[in-house]
Amino acid sequence: MADKYPHHQIEPKWQQYWDENKTFKAADFSEKPKYYILDMFPFISGAGLHVGHPEGYTATDILARYMRMRGFNVLHPMGWDAFGLPAEQYAIETGVHPSKKTTENIATFKRQIQSLGFSYDWDREINTTDEKYYKWTQWIFLKLFEKGLAYEAEVPVNWCPALGTVLANEEVIDGKSERGGHPVVRKPMRQWMLKITAYADRLLADLDEVEWPDSIKEMQRNWIGRSEGANVHFNIPVIEKNITVFTTRPDTLWGATYMVLAPEHPLVNSITTTEQKEAVQAYQNQAGLKSDLDRTDLAKEKTGVFTGHYATNPVNGEQIPIWISDYVLMSYGTGAIMAVPAHDERDYAFAKKFKLPIMEVVSGGDISTEAFTEIEEGVMVNSTTPDGTFSINGLKPSQAIGKTIEWLEAERKGEYAVQYRLRDWLFSRQRYWGEPIPILHDEDGGVFPLSDSDLPLTLPVLEKIKPTGTGESPLANAKEWVRVVDPDTGKVYRRETNTMPQWAGSCWYYLRYLDPDNDKAGWDPEKEKYWMPVDLYVGGAEHAVLHLLYARFWHKVLYDLGYVSTKEPFQRLINQGLILGEDGDKMSKSRGNVINPDDVVREYGADTLRLYEMFMGPLERAKPWSTKGIEGIFRFLNRVWRHFVSEGDQLQHISNKIAPDQGTLRQLHATIKKVTEDLESKSFNTAISQLMILNNHFRTLEAVPRESFEIFVLLLSPFAPHLAEELWERLGHSTTLAYEAWPEYDQQYLFENMIRFAVQVNGKLRDTFDISTDATKDEILQKAKSLEKIIKYIEGKTVVKEIVVPKKLVNLVVK
């Protein structure tokens, strides 16, 4: 191993140099154009970094370094997302306070990240659990509250009576608690909600303004789930009230043969007959145990109970039975639907199971076998009011929808409506390790926000973090903290004991990086105007919907209040794919396939790890780790080093005297072009293979001209910065190459005077030939047809078509 290149010396040396010289400190305000490149900061767990983290971090680091060399003022920060479940669970199990464990874990993450030589401006490091940070998270919550976007509601949670605590979905497996296997029930509990639905239309519309992958935009659009239709009012004679349903298909009103309410619908009790009471209540209890996912999408078999009463169909006066079923969700629409089994698949399945009538109002399908749901095909039938004054018969469903809404509005039986699938954000957690919600309650149910000057509201230090047994947060155990007495009035308040979800801190961290030490404000508006928006945001695809939607929502609220100057926080977004274990499975402790970057750095060095992570394949794709693959990259860096640095530690095979030959110039400039273009398109893997090709070429030369080699070193430097800095220094430069100008290619060296053409006969490759680049089409054809192998194929046949693709191929079609 003696002849391996000395990464153990080189890497710490340059990390120390960058640190001491603050090489990567980002200046607020500059003549240069700014570039804000952001990583999704890591969620801190006890497991430390795994090789999946550095994938995105390496990609952004390469681009950050590249952009500096292109003359940009680059902001590239890092911080820690450190509230959340793991530290709290650890505390419950071991008695170690979450803040202690979190501090240790952060130290590990930081050491690991720094060992990879990323060019972060460490003066901007942030930590969501730092009270100087979460003071401003709480401040934003107060802004949301003042704007009426935070409210309390009764919402079901996963309640585990045996553990005396509320569980996260993740902690519930098949209706049992992960720890102990105790039964878990859905229990309504008072919760803080954020009214993200008030921003649904803007969250949807402004997706057009950001440069994100179409697939991510599509997922967000589907998540928001805008649908247009009508609210229709059905009279319920027994209670002399209306129940409003939302439907996207008001044209099928004449086909509504029954109505379904969500089991939790507030009117269920009042419209249930005595005979049905028992069955309805049993069903309600049962439905309460299921999650929405179990109730709707995963439920193959429909269930439900008849309430015993009827509703009046507003278009024809018919009495239709009212059922309850868990495929109707209280959280979507009005919690009630009109069921049109002939033209809705779910209603069809339900009607078949409970033998309810199926009435065709759009002809064109076969409703004896399945629901017919087309709206551009088919013709409305049986759709006339009893008095004959209104009919949509004969129309296409898509035309009938609008006409029916007009009629409903005129008759005051309904109106146009837009519904979103997006639900308000359940914002409270019954946990200790989160930001305290800065709210006081009085005995009469009054809610009082703290004033800005009371912030931060810090977490009380608890001797032991343990469940309260009531479902309240462990904070409720901190009696003195919870009880607040107004010094002026003597009035007693109770602090909110719920805390914020982990998402809160990550909803605005990109703003805190702009001004991390400001204790007067979350950030300085001038700095915000200079740096925002984030020019490139890189992180895991698993955040495609939730984190990105929540952060966009907060940003828009801050925009409305004038605290930020851009409508959207993240102008460009890239999602990196998962790095899988060597066995092709997701890395996890239980599978034993986790690769620890510490081991890789020790064995091969940071540059090798960085290069390998990028060489594995396209950034966005999931790809398996390979120990053999990383050795290949290590060999490449070794070859670079050993070819140019002698045993005696002197530069070799580099000449000041010779000029580059044509072949070298062409390879060199092709490499500048390819690497530059690949960096622009984030195709890191192919950029690296091009660098390998150039190095392979260099190694065939007696000596490489110094200027050519320097260009190679600069091109390599964003990928393998330690090695590049070391070579740069040995080439006689006294300062870092981090701000050297990025090489530019010259088109003239790429020119070749001969070009290779492929010759196909009937689309099959038969031969190739070389010809001058300025050859005419006729010359090319003539040459192609004169080739021995080609003559064999066209002899005695008629050439019916001759295709010449410039600079590529000739195809002769013969009969």
Next chain:
RNA sequence: GCCGUGGUGGCGGAAUUGGUAGACGCGCUGGAUUUAGGAUCCAGUCUCCUCUGGAGGUGCAGGUUCGAUUCCUGUCCGCGGCACCA
């Protein structure tokens, strides 16, 4: 189930305004060097066949085209998300 995404040699992958499939790397085979092993260097390496040539080949089945990994239809399988993991 719904939404999104992917499927190319033994492996990771390359090549798409439709134009020579398999760049680069790994692995493997042979050779050089070495007391030996490792490391390093050189050459070869999609599969098959009747081998100076030819046939097949990009999950599967079709279609469009002079020509399809690329476009279209259908289908199978893997992965990510599904609102309290983040």
